[in-house]
Amino acid sequence: MTSENNDEKVYFFDKPENVRLILRIFYSLCVLLLVLDFFVHRHIYVYFESVPTFYALYGFIACVVLVLIAKVMRKVLMRDEDYFSAATQTKTPENEESEH
Known part of the structure; x- marks a missing residue:
């Protein structure tokens, strides 16, 4: 039985693929900021x-x-x-x- 059959609302973070996408974006931003730290003049x-x-x-x-x-x-x-x-x-x- 899936959640659609039970008329339960499925939220964005209930789907594992959405969580993986958010984590990939987060890690990509971390790497980007780390690389930029070497080039940005402070x-x-x-x-x-x-x-x-x-x-x-x-x-x-x-x-x-x-x-x-x-x-x-x-x-x-x-x-x-x-x-x-x-x-x-x-x-x-x-x-x-x-x-x-």
């Missing part, structure tokens, strides 16, 4: 900006650092699974009587 202000692919490396390292910081923050900020349900339970006279 007005640099500090010496390390002259390194080819500096901005790509800088962006990648920044993303990795953000993920590592987020993992540490998760340990500090994470709450128990029932944190919100326990916080919303208020004691009423009826609840206090049933506890005794």
Whole structure:
């Protein structure tokens, strides 16, 4: 049974060939930008900006650092699974009587 028989709407990213096309376009653009990085003249202000692919490396390292910081923050900020349900339970006279 196909999705057309079930009258389900088929979205663009539901088809694997569309996903492959998007990924090929994305990778092609990445390669094009990498090649252009060697030919485009930049007005640099500090010496390390002259390194080819500096901005790509800088962006990648920044993303990795953000993920590592987020993992540490998760340990500090994470709450128990029932944190919100326990916080919303208020004691009423009826609840206090049933506890005794």
